[in-house]
Each structure stands twice: as structure tokens, then as C-alpha cells.
Amino acid sequence: MxxxxxxxxxxxxxxxxxxxxxxxxxxxxxxxxxxxxxxxxxxxxxxxxxxxxxxxxxxxxxxxxxxxxxxxxxxxxxxxxxxxxxxxxxxxxxxxxxxxxxxxxxxxxxxxxxxxxxxxxxxxxxxxxxxxxxxxxxxxDKLYLPGLVKLRRLVDEGFFGRILSLRGEFGYWVFEGETQPAQRPSWNYRKEDGGGITVDMFCHWNYVLEGILGTVNSVTAKAVTHIPTRWDEQGQEYPATADDAAYGIFDVTTPDGDPVVAQINSSWAVRVFRDELVEFQVDGTHGSAVAGLRRCVAQQRAHTPKPVWNPDLPATEPFRDQWLEVPANAELDNxxxxxxxxxxxxxxxxxxxxYDLLSAARGVQLAELGLQSSAEGRTVPIPEVTL
Known part of the structure; x- marks a missing residue:
């Protein structure tokens, strides 16, 4: 050999x-x-x-x-x-x-x-x-993670029926650096140095949406700086000029032509109450699934319970226990x-x-248009990127 x-x-x-x-x-x-x-x-x-x-x-x-x-x-x-x-x-x-x-x-x-x-x-x-x-x-990288590999397999197998929506939650609390060192570099929070969570994460969300659902047609976003002052690696106070949270709604079309509403929240100023630092829930007419970095759980239409809203009584249904683990059925490496x-x-x-440089350009485009949407307070259509 x-x-x-x-x-x-x-x-x-x-x-x-x-x-x-x-x-x-x-x-x-x-x-x-x-x-x-x-x-x-x-x-x-x-x-x-x-x-x-x-x-x-x-x-x-x-x-x-x-x-x-x-x-x-x-x-x-x-x-x-x-x-x-x-x-x-x-x-x-x-x-x-x-x-x-x-x-x-x-x-x-x-x-x-x-x-x-x-x-x-x-x-x-x-x-x-x-x-x-x-x-x-x-x-x-995220399309190769075990959780999203399983999620994509469910899409390919037609598990969801007609896909309706995707909800994504990403983020964690990044310390300001004053009393505890920040776990991200200070340039991430300076716009003049290329920082900002929209620039950082919307390029990821573009390929995730393309890889799981289809074509991204428009974006409605709100980018904000929740923490206006941080401390750098030398312990010096500095103004945070870049956004540390971005809330986005994306209109997506599947290869079959079905419209999907995708909503993804990204924040470095949020405390985690979920199983993983990023999770995506896809809901369809025939089933739903929630995927993180490694795990993916699903619920079929036939196994969907019928909750009844009653604010006068405590919830007794074990909602998390009603979902089934999606097996990897293969060894999934890093x-x-x-x-x-x-x-x-x-x-x-x-x-x-x-995944070539044109796919990367579409990610840069989504970040640019997301910031434009936030600045102008409107939905921005996404034109096709061509060479």
C-alpha cells in the first residue's frame, strides 16, 4: 500500500x-x-x-x-x-x-x-x-456534529412531513472580565477589530439553514450590545462597540418549495437553561426533533401528547420524557x-x-444583511450570490 x-x-x-x-x-x-x-x-x-x-x-x-x-x-x-x-x-x-x-x-x-x-x-x-x-x-463544522447529522437524516427520511419551522438557541454568559476573566478574547467585542456576534455566528447559521432546510430568502434581525463595558486581557476597561446578541428570523424555502420560518437567537449575555450550548428544534406536520451538538430527540405525530392549557393547576406531564432518542447507528468522530x-x-x-468559498460568501452576506436589517428596522431580502 x-x-x-x-x-x-x-x-x-x-x-x-x-x-x-x-x-x-x-x-x-x-x-x-x-x-x-x-x-x-x-x-x-x-x-x-x-x-x-x-x-x-x-x-x-x-x-x-x-x-x-x-x-x-x-x-x-x-x-x-x-x-x-x-x-x-x-x-x-x-x-x-x-x-x-x-x-x-x-x-x-x-x-x-x-x-x-x-x-x-x-x-x-x-x-x-x-x-x-x-x-x-x-x-x-456544525453540519458534521452528531446531533445535526441525526437531524439531517430525519429530514432525508421524510420524518417531519412538511417542515414548518426551526427554532435555534445559541449562547452562554461571557464574563465581563472585571472580577472573572472573560472566556472569549476582547477583540470579539470591538467592532473596529472585526468583532460582533452577528458577524461571528450568522455565517454559521447560513450553512446550517442551507444544510438542514434549504435556501435562505430574507432576514429580519435585531443586533444589540447588552453589556456596554468590558475588561480586556490586561485588566483594562474598554467600551464594547460590537453587538453581543443577535435575534434573527429567516425565511427559508425547502428544495420542495415549502416555506419555513426559522428563528435563531445568539447571545453572549445569556445564562444556559438547556441541555447543550446550542439547540435546534424542527417542527413538521408529521413530527418534531430537537438537536444539540451530540444528542437528537424526536417525537412522531402518533406519539404526540395532547396537552391542555390550564394555568390554575401545576403541570404534571413529563414533557421531556415523551421524546425518543435518535440513535447514531454509526460511529461519529469529531x-x-x-x-x-x-x-x-x-x-x-x-x-x-x-463547502467552498462561495458558500462562505453567502454566510458573509447573511451577516451583512442581518446588521442592515437591525440598523434599518426592516426585513431585508437576500439576493443570489454569483461570481
Whole structure:
């Protein structure tokens, strides 16, 4: 059995997402398993190159994980002819220039999102990726999570009948940083640095809605800054100029042409009273389901109870017990790792990845139009994004 090695420049691995999900839980396990196996039995091994701006931290991570190569020279690693893939998990403002350079250098590209701060930039990246003839992929991790995999299977099997609505709840309390350190970086709360929950999360909600339901046609949103003052990593007080909560209603059309109303609340100023940090409930004429990161429970029409509203008596029905667990029926690995493996197979084959830069551009568009909707207080239609 033959083996080939792909050298992957991983930019942004000193950040939380780049390190935990992409290096530790994806690329390193793939390397330890001997690579990704292709359909013909060939093994594709991976060799990460750690890239970033903090030399000391890169050296520390390389030593900790047995990674031979690391560098602070982004331009040099992008133009290195021995590098096959460029991965980007930097802050959004630095991403377009790096992705552009990598694609022009003939590298396959896999990237976090948002891919750019504006729709125009995101579309230009998608156009360049098409012209460059390389395989490009954008992280759509939530569609690979066990809970949403099960939810999508229910859709494919026709479990819901005609889908009526989707309700999503995402978020948790992010400490202000005054008495307890914040669990998110301070730039997330500064608009001038690319922060804001609408920009951060609406790109996720776009691909989730597309992947579960269908085409997103319009958005009605309200973006707010609930916590106006926060404290940064040095303990310095600063004004929060970006939104920390966004409440969105989305008009969606299924592939069968059925209209669906989707509502998703996103907040870094909410305390959690649900089973997981994100949950989606889909209701249809024949059944309903609630999916989180890992679990999915469902209730068929025939098993739906008949509650009666009576505010004078305490509720005695065990509502949660009336739902059945949806089994995985397969071993579901880490979502980031699964998409990495799919992307690596596509890159080796030289074929397009199903989640490309145009899908990322639609996410940027939804964030832009969500902020526009909030500012203007109206529903904003979503035009088709084309190259």
C-alpha cells in the first residue's frame, strides 16, 4: 500500500480554535492514525507546519506535539513549493490577503470563517479560487456534529412531513472580565477589530439553514450590545462597540418549495437553561426533533401528547420524557476531523469540496444583511450570490 504526504501550513494555531479543534483534535489524530485512507487503499499522511506571529508559543507547541516545522514567516511558507495546503484560522481581517496569496501560489486552501469582512471581498476570494483551479474548502463544522447529522437524516427520511419551522438557541454568559476573566478574547467585542456576534455566528447559521432546510430568502434581525463595558486581557476597561446578541428570523424555502420560518437567537449575555450550548428544534406536520451538538430527540405525530392549557393547576406531564432518542447507528468522530478528512480526499483527487468559498460568501452576506436589517428596522431580502 503506497503512502503520500501532504504538507499543511496551519496559520493561527496559537488561537483557541486553530489549536484545539484543528491541530489537536483533527490533524494530529490523523497523523497518529497513519493518515487518511483513500478508496483505492492509498494512505495520505499529513505533516503540519505551525504558522503564527508568536515565535515562543509556536516553539512550545511544536515541542509539545512533536511537530518538526514551525515559522513566523507566513509569506515564505505560502510560496514554499513543498507546501501543499494552506489553512487559515487567523482573525478575519488578516484572512483575505493570506488566502489570496495562497491560491495565487497554487496551494489548496482550507479556511475558517468568515472568509472576509465584506461580501465583496468574500466573492472576490471565491472567484479567485475558481480561477486558480485549486481545491478550496471552508469549515462548516456544525453540519458534521452528531446531533445535526441525526437531524439531517430525519429530514432525508421524510420524518417531519412538511417542515414548518426551526427554532435555534445559541449562547452562554461571557464574563465581563472585571472580577472573572472573560472566556472569549476582547477583540470579539470591538467592532473596529472585526468583532460582533452577528458577524461571528450568522455565517454559521447560513450553512446550517442551507444544510438542514434549504435556501435562505430574507432576514429580519435585531443586533444589540447588552453589556456596554468590558475588561480586556490586561485588566483594562474598554467600551464594547460590537453587538453581543443577535435575534434573527429567516425565511427559508425547502428544495420542495415549502416555506419555513426559522428563528435563531445568539447571545453572549445569556445564562444556559438547556441541555447543550446550542439547540435546534424542527417542527413538521408529521413530527418534531430537537438537536444539540451530540444528542437528537424526536417525537412522531402518533406519539404526540395532547396537552391542555390550564394555568390554575401545576403541570404534571413529563414533557421531556415523551421524546425518543435518535440513535447514531454509526460511529461519529469529531466534526472538525471528519471535514478535514473529506477535504484531504478532495484535494488529493483535485476535485471541488462541497463547502467552498462561495458558500462562505453567502454566510458573509447573511451577516451583512442581518446588521442592515437591525440598523434599518426592516426585513431585508437576500439576493443570489454569483461570481
Amino acid at each position: 503506497s503512502t503520500r504526504t501532504l504538507r499543511i501550513a496551519m496559520n493561527g494555531v496559537t488561537g483557541r480554535m486553530g489549536y484545539r479543534q484543528h491541530l489537536v483534535r483533527s490533524i494530529l489524530p490523523i497523523r497518529e492514525a497513519g493518515g487518511v485512507e483513500l478508496a483505492d487503499g492509498t494512505k495520505v499522511q499529513v505533516e503540519p507546519i505551525l504558522v503564527g506571529r508568536r515565535e515562543e508559543k509556536l516553539r512550545e507547541l511544536a515541542q509539545l506535539h512533536g511537530v518538526e516545522h514551525w515559522t513566523t514567516d507566513t509569506d515564505g511558507v505560502i510560496t514554499d513549493p513543498d507546501v501543499d495546503i494552506y489553512f487559515d484560522a487567523q482573525v478575519t481581517s488578516r484572512r483575505p490577503a493570506a488566502l489570496t496569496a495562497a491560491m495565487r501560489a497554487g496551494k489548496h486552501v482550507f479556511t475558517e470563517k468568515p472568509t472576509a469582512e465584506t461580501l465583496a471581498e468574500a466573492v472576490e476570494l471565491a472567484r479567485l479560487g475558481q480561477e486558480a483551479g485549486v481545491t478550496v474548502g471552508v469549515v462548516h 466534526g472538525f476531523k471528519l471535514q478535514w478528512e473529506e477535504f484531504l480526499r478532495d484535494a488529493v483527487a483535485g476535485r471541488p469540496h462541497r
